[in-house]
Amino acid sequence: MKSQIYTVLSLLVVLLLVVSIFQPLALTYPYGETSESYSIAHESTVAFDRTAEAMNISTTDPTSVSNLSPYAQQTFQQVKDQPQVGVGWQRIGGVVVCNDELLFCDKPTEPPEFPIDAEDTAADSFNKFSVIEDDGEVYILRHGFGLRLISDAAFASFIEFLVKFVLFGSYATFLSYAIVSHRKTHPQTVFSFAGYGVGLIVVSYAYPYAVMLYPYSPKHISLLYLTAALLLLYKVVDKRRELKRGNSS
Incomplete structure (x- = not known):
């Protein structure tokens, strides 16, 4: 028995x-990287002027960074800390998020959300643009994703x-x-x-x-x-x- x-x-x-x-x-x-990348251009840069003109973005009523979620504020600051390249863009790749199927996690399960002031849906990167104000200075935030990163996640x-x-x-x-x-x-x-x-x-x-x-x-x-x-x-x-x-x- x-x-x-x-x-x-x-x-x-x-x-x-x-x-x-x-x-x-x-x-x-437990962690993964979002397929989105994040870039900002300061109002003093060529990138800022070109993007505002090309996308017909109004920069007179920006969203204060203090009105963003804590994770969005953290992401914005992380991009802001990067050096300027080219015509003035500061950039990071994807941000770290948690597997949403875990019982608990020490990081957010969703990527940061930003207000959308313009979209470039015709581009392969599906860029979205936000106008952000921080310490009295205005920035254009560009965030979008590419298909390569999605295929990398599938391979992993x-x-x-x-x-x-x-x-x-x-x-x-x-x-x-x-x-x-x-x-x-x-x-x-x-x-x-x-x-x-x-x-x-x-x-x-x-x-x-x-x-x-x-x-x-x-x-x-x-x-x-x-x-x-x-x-x-x-x-x-x-x-x-x-x-x-x-x-x-």
Whole structure:
């Protein structure tokens, strides 16, 4: 009876491993970069004059930066801190946002919103323009996105799925083999394999929150999880040797 309970619970772990392959919260990186880029031009620059004229933008009634959301203010200041290039544009790429499927996160899940004073929908970058006032000075803010960044995000999602498929799929296959071959002769050992599978699942769902809380870079986090995976692999191999010794005796 006890061995049957072990078998049922082990099969449940196999099911959870398979489900985790398709679960977006397992082994996901918590942050992403928006496809939008942000540029500003100060009223003293050529870029400001050319853009205002080309887009027929009225600059007499700007939106005060203090009326923007905190994240929009932060983004505006981040762009303002960049050096001017060319005819006067200051620019950053996408901004960091959180995966909106996480239970909690330390960054916004949506990109900053700015008032729209003009749009250039004919362009490939789908630019939108805002007139912003900061400390008595006027800026034109340009924000838009390109298709290349969207395709990059799709590629990153595919790689994430591939990693989960190899990790969870291989362990689910191994555990299934252990259940079929050794559930009657070594039920406790098979159940211990299932326990390692539960540990793997818990660690994978904890990964995005560990990235948020761990004070070092994602590379350090990845190294930590790789070390844990290698330790798990060593333990599994050791248990398999134990099974073989038990079958030969």
